[in-house]
Amino acid sequence: EIVLTQSPGTLSLSPGERATLSCRASQSISSSYLAWYQQKPGQAPRLLIYGASSRATGIPDRFSGSGSGTDFTLTISRLEPEDFAVYYCQQYAGSSWTFGQGAKVEIK
Amino acid sequence: EVQLVESGGVVVQPGGSLRLSCAASGFTFDDYAMHWVRQAPGKGLEWVSLISWDGGRTSYADSVKGRFTISRDNSKNSLYLQMNSLRPEDTALYHCAAQDSTGYYSLDYWGQGTLVTVSS
Numbered sequence: 001e002i003v004l005t006q007s008p009g010t011l012s013l014s015p016g017e018r019a020t021l022s023c024r025a026s027q028s029i030s031s032s033y034l035a036w037y038q039q040k041p042g043q044a045p046r047l048l049i050y051g052a053s054s055r056a057t058g059i060p061d062r063f064s065g066s067g068s069g070t071d072f073t074l075t076i077s078r079l080e081p082e083d084f085a086v087y088y089c090q091q092y093a094g095s096s097w098t099f100g101q102g103a104k105v106e107i108k
Numbered sequence: 109e110v111q112l113v114e115s116g117g118v119v120v121q122p123g124g125s126l127r128l129s130c131a132a133s134g135f136t137f138d139d140y141a142m143h144w145v146r147q148a149p150g151k152g153l154e155w156v157s158l159i160s161w162d163g164g165r166t167s168y169a170d171s172v173k174g175r176f177t178i179s180r181d182n183s184k185n186s187l188y189l190q191m192n193s194l195r196p197e198d199t200a201l202y203h204c205a206a207q208d209s210t211g212y213y214s215l216d217y218w219g220q221g222t223l224v225t226v227s228s
Contacts, residue, residue, distance in 0.1 A: 001170075035214035037153075044203060044221065045145075045153065050214035088153055092213035095167040097143070097155040 002026050002093050006100035012108040019076040021103045023089035028069045033092040036065055036074045039102075040085045048087075049074065079105070110134040110217045112204050117222030124194050128222055130187040130204030135217070138162070138182040141207040143215060144189050146200035146224075156202070157189065172198075194226045 003026040013019055023034070031052035037045040047056040049065035052072055062077040076083055084107050089100040116128040130142070144156040157178040158167045166178050177190040187204050201221035208214045 032211070033213050035212070037215075039153075044218035045215075046218070047214055047216050050208060050212045050216075054212075056214075056216070090153075090155075090214070095158070096169070097158070097213070097215075099145075099153040099155065102152040 001096060002029060002091055002098055004089050004091055004098055004100035006087075006089060006103045008103065009101075010104045010106060012106050013079055014108045015079050015081055017079050019074075019079055019083070019105050021074040021087055021105075023067075023072040023074070023100050025070045025072075025091060029091050029093055031068050031072075034065075034067070034072050035090045037088045037090065038083075038085050039088065045088065076105070081107075110206075112206065112217055112219030114202060114204055114219045114222035117202065117224045119225045119227060120194055121228050122194060122196060122226055124226070126191045126194065126224060128189040128191065128202055128224070130219060132185045132187065132204075132206070135206065137185040139209050141209075142178075142180060142187045143205045143207060144176075144178060144187075145203045145205055145215070145218075146198075147203070147221070148197075148200045151200075154200070158207070159187070191224070194224075196226050198224060199226045200224060 005024045007022045034052040036049040039045040053065045064075045086102045111133045113131045159178045175193045179188045203221040204219045205215040206217040
């Protein structure tokens with residue numbers, strides 16, 4: 001099973017700052033099969049990025065994804081108040097889906 | 109508007125059984141593979157199971173293999189999860205989710221979840 005490790009676990013930033021979240025896979029994965037989600041308290045996860053770098057419908061362009069192989073990044077260029085949440089990466093390989101443990105972006 | 113509404117979550121004793129349901133609307137249900145993903149209280153997301161659009165293919169996480177069975181009824185736009193031999197560690201909010209239909213394997217639509225508590 002491929003393990004996804006997200007870092008940092010918690011990121012403390014102010015609105016307007018840039019957030020960079022990392023997701024590292026235990027073995028190389030196809031970029032097509034790497035996604036990012038946002039989850040706010042009491043809400044269902046929301047798809048942000050699919051195929052490592054494509055924004056889902058309705059996602060603002062301050063969210064961007066990049067990476068390949070084992071290292072992937074979600075960047076929020078300028079944090080808005082509504083962006084403070086938990087973020088998960090997810091991958092698919094061989095009939096199995098796995099999520100990273102999550103990374104919290106909190107207000108500093 | 110896409111909607112996925114889960115139901116069936118209750119408090120159940122260890123060793124018991126439960127069937128969860130997910131009602132889908134606002135999209136062509138039988139175009140999409142469907143998943144169950146769970147989230148233990150205060151914890152992260154854990155993938156549980158997948159079923160293909162026609163029910164012909166299923167897959168399970170090792171943690172539930174042999175105990176849980178996923179199924180669907182496309183005539184009713186519904187997804188199910190039969191949970192047997194429940195354990196305290198199965199306590200979680202169970203979400204149903206619809207998988208991308210264009211080959212990216214992301215989970216595009218999610219329900220709010222139904223809470224399963226396994227406790228004596």
